[in-house]
Amino acid sequence: MSGKTRRIGIYGGTFDPIHTGHMAAARGACQALGVDRLLLIPDGTPPHKELAEGSATPGDRLEMARIAADRLGAKCPVEVLDIEQSRAGKSYTCDTLRALRQRYPRDELWLLMGTDMFLTLHQWREPETICALAGICAFGRSAGDGKDTFAPQKRRLKERYGARVKIIGLPDLVEVSSTQLRAALAAGERPDALDESVYGYILRRRLYGTRADLTRLGWDDLRACSYSMIRAKRIPHVWGCEEEAVRLARRWGANPDDARAAAILHDCTKYLNLEEQLSLCEKYGILLDDMERVTLKLLHAKTGAAIAGEEYGMSEAICSAIYYHTTGRADMTQLEKILYIADYMEPSRDFDGVERLRELVYRDLDAAVRLGLEMTIEEMKGYGSPVHEKTLEALDFLRKEQKKNNG
């Protein structure tokens, strides 16, 4: 640990579900305070309110907070803590701050909160402890929350508890009611105030009375579900792959809808760890060779194909394109070739030779796949990594085809 005192922002809440209002507040407060790290802490059992009926479980709220943290776009690291959920009994902020003080003995703690919370702070358990352990950063939840709203409370907290209080205005703060949000979800709507990936998680887990049939999702909902399973930084790749695959399908006479679906889902299990991958393989009866058993990169294609088929009801053709998207195979279908090459050269990819692939693929699909395979094999050899036999077979097959066609 370095000797420098860091500023740590602490933002707790029920987050049922976490929405764009919370996210804008967290982002804005972080920036205004200049924090080095933000901690998001979903409540266990909040002392001040009973959880609404149809609420998500603590585990689901934690997971949604993790997804939102990854999508927040904050300038500092954001961590989601389960310290309130893992503690028995009701969650009290004073206890949480005591625990955080132990964890960060030399850092400056700042507790972030909206107007309602700030105005009742003196009624919380041990306000003196709270104010001694952390600075209070209050932000206006609506345009009406001017200085007049905050000033008397700020004075009171300072006089009674010696509180350090910082009031900040958040220009892009979004006003959202969680109650209305849950009602909209139960009515089958997709609220604007939910991040796409959080919404996808809600659909997948059928939270808040949503009853989505995952096998009949529209494109937006399918994307949301897929994105909820992957890290935010991978989304531009999956999106690029989707666009490229659809363009290629149109160019080469494959079904654009199949190409779109395959691309949206192709990396959906990419972030599962080896143990999770292997447990999916067991669940869906996926057979693995020795190389696959230890190579995470190869497993996600197989588990992704299984999820596409079993959970999202995708056709055999789509699942097969996902299944072979990393290795290829001999005698690939048009759709398999399209996903393989779109994954390789979609617009967000950047490596030596990608331009040549981009130009070639719209002239001669087989030649582009051949080149992609050759480049992969070279790259693997460069790393000293073994090349999958399916990749070698794919290249061998295409070379023979080329010879046949040349006469």
Ligand SMILES: [Fe+2]
């Ligand atoms: Fe992949």
Ligand SMILES: [Fe+2]
């Ligand atoms: Fe990919």
